[in-house]
Amino acid sequence: MNDIHQTPRLTREELLGYAALLMAIVLFSTIEVAVKMIQETIPPLRLAAIRFILTGLILLLPAARQLAMRQHPFTWADAGVLIGLGLVGVTLAISFYHTALHYLQANVGAIVFSANPVFVAVFAPKLLGEKMTGRRMIAMALGLAGIAVLALNRGTGGPGWVRGILLMTVAQAAFALYSVLSRKYMPRFGAIVITAFAGLIGGALILLLSWATEGYPFVALSLKTWGRLFYITIVATVIPYLLFFYGLVQTGAARGSMFFFLKPVLASAFAYAVLRETLTSGMIAGAALIVGALAMTVIPERRITIPD
Numbered sequence: 001m002n003d004i005h006q007t008p009r010l011t012r013e014e015l016l017g018y019a020a021l022l023m024a025i026v027l028f029s030t031i032e033v034a035v036k037m038i039q040e041t042i043p044p045l046r047l048a049a050i051r052f053i054l055t056g057l058i059l060l061l062p063a064a065r066q067l068a069m070r071q072h073p074f075t076w077a078d079a080g081v082l083i084g085l086g087l088v089g090v091t092l093a094i095s096f097y098h099t100a101l102h103y104l105q106a107n108v109g110a111i112v113f114s115a116n117p118v119f120v121a122v123f124a125p126k127l128l129g130e131k132m133t134g135r136r137m138i139a140m141a142l143g144l145a146g147i148a149v150l151a152l153n154r155g156t157g158g159p160g161w162v163r164g165i166l167l168m169t170v171a172q173a174a175f176a177l178y179s180v181l182s183r184k185y186m187p188r189f190g191a192i193v194i195t196a197f198a199g200l201i202g203g204a205l206i207l208l209l210s211w212a213t214e215g216y217p218f219v220a221l222s223l224k225t226w227g228r229l230f231y232i233t234i235v236a237t238v239i240p241y242l243l244f245f246y247g248l249v250q251t252g253a254a255r256g257s258m259f260f261f262l263k264p265v266l267a268s269a270f271a272y273a274v275l276r277e278t279l280t281s282g283m284i285a286g287a288a289l290i291v292g293a294l295a296m297t298v299i300p301e302r303r304i305t306i307p308d
Helices: 012-028 031-038 044-068 076-101 106-113 116-127 134-152 161-189 191-214 223-251 253-275 281-298
Strands: 004-006 303-305
Touching: 012 223, 012 253, 031 076, 031 106, 031 223, 031 253, 044 076, 044 191, 044 223, 076 106, 076 161, 076 191, 106 161, 106 253, 116 161, 116 253, 161 191, 161 223, 161 253, 191 223, 223 253
Parallel strands: none
Antiparallel strands: 004 303
């Protein structure tokens, strides 16, 4: 019998998963610019709380319907899982994320947060049993090199820059853990249930933190501010979260998270277009490395099969 070299093709489910991940990251990449445009009106923790409480309320009815259709009754263990996801993915990750953006430029925040796949690569083998292949490690190294080039071309910022970097690093580590845990519990709950209840639980806890540190949160907002809030909630949160979780289910947490390497490229382009933040040739070179890393991740590896 002769060995046959096969170049595997992406399945329909994988193609849809990658398309969903790409669209999710495009929408996620607008969040830094949107937050920068509203941060003078709403303190960071209050903004994070409103963003995710609104997300939970929007998805609450379909989430309740999904839970009602489950074959197994909702248990205290289920409640504990959803509370834990809310604490890790929203209260911890998002409160640190919004606070970090208070000290960082939009494209710098996106650059730091896009190292998310590194933390996913640490958590996924332990929690999901996903293997880290040699090719994926090379792709990750390329992605990190691209982020380094982008970061070096940004230099350092103003007061609080180091604090912002540290806060954003904690935020991305918590979000990576949330991504892996959500992928683990997706068959049990579904993306809508996880996003809705994590948003409500985590957002409510952030609201309490905001009340304690930023003052009375229930203040009147202008129509312009509400318009930007609904953009941040629906376009930059609800839709991309659902797309992101769908993509993770189809492609796996470690492979799917590699799309986060695209975030600084897109966020830098949006920041340049909207906020006129600098876009240099070095940043374009970093973007090229990141695109190469994604290509290595998405294109299937050649396998050898032995026919019967």
